Amino acid sequence: MGYYTGLLAKDWKVSMKGQLQSYLFLLIVWMSGVAFSFRLGEPLIATSISLTLIVLHIAYIATDMFLNFGREQKLKLWLHNPNPSYALLSSKLVISMINCLLSLSFAIGLYAIACFLFGEPFLQGQTFTEALALIWSVLGVGLYLGVWAMFIWSQYAAARGKRFELLRFAPIGFIAYFIVEFHNGFMMSSLFDQMKTIGTFPAVSIGTKIINETEEYQEFSMGVSLTDFSFALAILFLLVSLLVFILSVRNVKKMEI
Numbered sequence: 001m002g003y004y005t006g007l008l009a010k011d012w013k014v015s016m017k018g019q020l021q022s023y024l025f026l027l028i029v030w031m032s033g034v035a036f037s038f039r040l041g042e043p044l045i046a047t048s049i050s051l052t053l054i055v056l057h058i059a060y061i062a063t064d065m066f067l068n069f070g071r072e073q074k075l076k077l078w079l080h081n082p083n084p085s086y087a088l089l090s091s092k093l094v095i096s097m098i099n100c101l102l103s104l105s106f107a108i109g110l111y112a113i114a115c116f117l118f119g120e121p122f123l124q125g126q127t128f129t130e131a132l133a134l135i136w137s138v139l140g141v142g143l144y145l146g147v148w149a150m151f152i153w154s155q156y157a158a159a160r161g162k163r164f165e166l167l168r169f170a171p172i173g174f175i176a177y178f179i180v181e182f183h184n185g186f187m188m189s190s191l192f193d194q195m196k197t198i199g200t201f202p203a204v205s206i207g208t209k210i211i212n213e214t215e216e217y218q219e220f221s222m223g224v225s226l227t228d229f230s231f232a233l234a235i236l237f238l239l240v241s242l243l244v245f246i247l248s249v250r251n252v253k254k255m256e257i
Contacts, residue, residue, distance in 0.1 A: 030110045034114060050110055054134070054138065057107065057139075065096050065149050066149055101139070147245055195233050
């Protein structure tokens with residue numbers, strides 16, 4: 001496993017710039033929210049923005065992997081790396097998840113400071129279990145999106161520079177569309193509800209709800225709410241992730257030929 005440790009170290013160095021940019025982005029947005037809260041006398045602005053920054057980490061792993069893949073693609077390292085394709089991909093996924101955990105911890109720290117500055121309760125009336133549900137929901141969904149990001153990038157990279165390149169790119173759009181439609185259809189199906197009867201654990205859902213409605217307009221609010229997620233569904237999404245990872249490995253092998 002010595003070569004894998006080297007891969008992790010290399011991917012960590014490549015991702016360092018992205019980490020620093022992430023912390024800077026979080027700090028700037030958070031400080032803006034705090035400044036508006038002090039100016040308007042509304043503590044809710046700072047705490048809401050702080051919570052939003054935590055939730056935004058759902059997209060962290062996917063974004064981090066796209067950026068790191070792009071940097072490495074420019075350096076043409078993939079064509080000369082003797083390590084197995086599964087090691088190259090899994091190393092980046094592990095590092096992106098570590099980066100997400102670090103950035104998420106930083107965002108939680110900013111939220112705690114905002115609560116302290118304005119005298120707000122840290123968990124805002126929620127239990128510790130509910131707070132943990134938010135964290136593992138963000139990490140779980142983020143990791144799932146990261147695997148799909150890996151597949152879409154590998155599909156694009158495998159087609160790049162080949163004959164009929166534009167035609168090879170066409171399936172990428174179809175795949176992205178199919179992913180969205182498949183998940184939307186599955187979430188609305190009876191099978192999705194039936195799998196919840198096998199056993200559940202607390203998780204957090206993110207969505208919108210109508211908070212004010214008249215004949216002329218509707219007012220929406222986006223927020224998070226505690227819900228139950230099925231163990232069977234978690235296993236299903238894990239198996240889908242494994243399949244997508246295997247397909248990504250095959251795409252990387254095509255790049256090496």
